[in-house]
Amino acid sequence: MRELLLSLRNVSAAYSGKTVLEGVNLDIMPDDFIGIIGPNGGGKTSLLKIILGLLNPQSGHLKYNIARYEIGYLPQISQFDDHFPITVNYVVLSGLSKGMHLTTRKKSETRDKIEKILDTIGICELRNRPIGELSGGELQRTMLARAIISSPKLLILDEPNTYVDNRFEQELYRILADLNKSMAILLVSHDVGTITPYIKTIACVNYSFHYHPSNEITNEQLKVYNCPIELVTHGPVPHRVMGEHKHG
Amino acid sequence: MEIIQLFEYEFFRNAFSSAFLMAISCGLVGTYIVSRRMVFISGGITHASFGGVGISYFFGWPPMAGAAVFALIAAITTENLTRKKAIRNDSLIAVMWSLGMAIGIIFIYMTPGYSPNLMSFLFGSIITVTHLDLALMLALTIIVMMFFTVFYKVILFVSFDEQFAKTRGIPVMLINYILIILVALTIVLSIRVAGIILVLSLLTIPQNTANLFTNNFGKILFWSVVIGFTGAFIGLISSYFLDIPSGGTIIFSLVILYLIGRLVKMVLVMRRFTGAGTATAVSNGKGPVQGL
Ligand SMILES: Nc1ncnc2c1ncn2[C@@H]1O[C@H](COP(=O)(O)OP(=O)(O)OP(=O)(O)O)[C@@H](O)[C@H]1O
Ligand SMILES: [Mg+2]
Numbered sequence: 001m002r003e004l005l006l007s008l009r010n011v012s013a014a015y016s017g018k019t020v021l022e023g024v025n026l027d028i029m030p031d032d033f034i035g036i037i038g039p040n041g042g043g044k045t046s047l048l049k050i051i052l053g054l055l056n057p058q059s060g061h062l063k064y065n066i067a068r069y070e071i072g073y074l075p076q077i078s079q080f081d082d083h084f085p086i087t088v089n090y091v092v093l094s095g096l097s098k099g100m101h102l103t104t105r106k107k108s109e110t111r112d113k114i115e116k117i118l119d120t121i122g123i124c125e126l127r128n129r130p131i132g133e134l135s136g137g138e139l140q141r142t143m144l145a146r147a148i149i150s151s152p153k154l155l156i157l158d159e160p161n162t163y164v165d166n167r168f169e170q171e172l173y174r175i176l177a178d179l180n181k182s183m184a185i186l187l188v189s190h191d192v193g194t195i196t197p198y199i200k201t202i203a204c205v206n207y208s209f210h211y212h213p214s215n216e217i218t219n220e221q222l223k224v225y226n227c228p229i230e231l232v233t234h235g236p237v238p239h240r241v242m243g244e245h246k247h248g
Numbered sequence: 249m250e251i252i253q254l255f256e257y258e259f260f261r262n263a264f265s266s267a268f269l270m271a272i273s274c275g276l277v278g279t280y281i282v283s284r285r286m287v288f289i290s291g292g293i294t295h296a297s298f299g300g301v302g303i304s305y306f307f308g309w310p311p312m313a314g315a316a317v318f319a320l321i322a323a324i325t326t327e328n329l330t331r332k333k334a335i336r337n338d339s340l341i342a343v344m345w346s347l348g349m350a351i352g353i354i355f356i357y358m359t360p361g362y363s364p365n366l367m368s369f370l371f372g373s374i375i376t377v378t379h380l381d382l383a384l385m386l387a388l389t390i391i392v393m394m395f396f397t398v399f400y401k402v403i404l405f406v407s408f409d410e411q412f413a414k415t416r417g418i419p420v421m422l423i424n425y426i427l428i429i430l431v432a433l434t435i436v437l438s439i440r441v442a443g444i445i446l447v448l449s450l451l452t453i454p455q456n457t458a459n460l461f462t463n464n465f466g467k468i469l470f471w472s473v474v475i476g477f478t479g480a481f482i483g484l485i486s487s488y489f490l491d492i493p494s495g496g497t498i499i500f501s502l503v504i505l506y507l508i509g510r511l512v513k514m515v516l517v518m519r520r521f522t523g524a525g526t527a528t529a530v531s532n533g534k535g536p537v538q539g540l
Contacts, residue, residue, distance in 0.1 A: 052415050069417045080409040085283055085463045094405040097416040102401075130463030146412070 004065055005030055005154055005184055006051065011060035013046040019058060021046050024209040028154060032184040033176075035199035035215070037192050039228050042206040044188045045076055048156050051186070069098045072152030074143050076159050076188070083132040088142050091131060092117060095146035103150055117149045120175065122168075136163030144172070148179060155185045161194070173198040192217070251485060260484075262382060263374045263494070267480035269385040270434075270441050270450065275473030276396045277434040278451035279458075280427055283465060284407045287452055289326055292341035294435050294447050296322035296348030301369055302355030311369070312381075316436045318348060323432035327424055372443035372495030374484065385437050392430055396469065403427065404465050441480070442495045450476060453502040457509040479505050 005028045012022035021043030028034070038044050049055035051062070052073055072095070092114050096102045104110040118124045121141045131139060140163045147155060157176075161169050176185055177198055189195045192202075202212040204225035212221065222228075254260045281290050297315040304314030322344050330337050356366070368376065396403065406413045406423045414420050438447045458471035483498030490497070 054411055054414055067417075068415065071415060073412060073415045075409075075411065079411055081285065084408050085459065085465050085468055086404065086408050087464055090401075090404060090465070091408070093401070094408065094412065094416070097401065097405055097413070097418060099417045099419070100399070100402055132463065 014058035033200040038205035072147040072155040074147040095149040271477035274450040282455040295345045299348035299351035302352035306355040319432040323428045
């Protein structure tokens, strides 16, 4: 049952010859929920792009047991032109494409899927809106819908909580926990504190790569992992799990 | 009716047919260009093609063939270097733009004895459209129409978010190259209608007019064709009756249609304000102005 989805061996990333990340060893299992943390420019997005096949690794190799279209992807805020003439409907539909076709066979099936996902994400009334008329959070929800509509085996999210309000953020994690029953999730976030209750394991990315097989992490460990991230974050979030507390 | 009588002339029938065909091609291809903000790239391709015109004159080849070769080279180079990020895109385009014009003018002036009608290349001469031109326009229009209907969604997804499209296994590179080649060919064949200097407006004004009323890619495709054809038809007729070069009158008609579009939109926005019954005097005055 627990079949390996994807494994990375000694993978490194570089842009025009300049290495930005190295020594990545990671096995992704079907029920994984890995939080990826690290400072700005640490190489988190680069790692995701290598997994997605958008960036060729400088060295090392990847072994896939899933097809490319079985990976769902929510990119870090807009890599696209947010005034492009496209409506929410079509953005979400693009998540169903598979090569030159759609994964769905019938028009009604496609429509039902879109309907259902918009409902889950709570953006039904926005379906005919051009994306240029959405708020940041609404756009982010649309991107989430696009990422998960194909029921991927691996879901890759690059800072999905950008722009979304606190209430939807909690709902987002509930949705993800639910999705995690049927798919592996890789979640990049700056805010370690907020995500720890939901993720199962943590990976620290800052030029080097360290995998931490638990969702509790201490400031000391972060230092060892060479991850200059502040664990104690702003604002009181009630059920945050803090490694610090155990030590104290 | 005098307008009906115009169709008795073969030159007018040919001009009308080419306007009709190029309105379709330019409407579809132009929507891609405008949505993807490739107007400057298209300008580069257009002007680069003039180099081909010049060289063809010098060697006595058909000028449109030379223009097509140059436009295709420019299009593929831009696409290729943009992907590799080898050079800043806009600088490269500026170089192609002016280099094409320079090569064109040098070779035309080096051509002994014969000085071609430059004006018709720069500003178009739709009334001299030949049967060969028409056949090529028809072939291109059929290809463009088929490509945009069959692969409508793929084109939309690739144009909107290339990176995401790649993750879905869409052959993004192939689609990009096919589209840029169609852009180049459409531009070259439209030179007959509007000339090198005015061609860009056939690819952008109808789209921007449609875009005033809809943000739906598919609807912009459709309405650009309708608006483009209307403008071309009005332009053609006024060109005949006013005895003014058609390139100018067609573009002028397109601009007028655009301005009418703006006006209609202004009225619609004002109606919505007053219709809602919630508008204050201030927002009533401001709403449409912001639209401008
Ligand atoms: N296209 C690119 N060309 C050159 N260098 C790049 C490119 N993209 C990223 N880099 C560099 O690679 C390094 C890692 O970038 P990456 O985007 O992976 O970081 P990140 O961890 O996702 O950061 P952030 O938290 O800000 O999103 C950075 O130093 C960045 O400057
Ligand atoms: Mg990033």
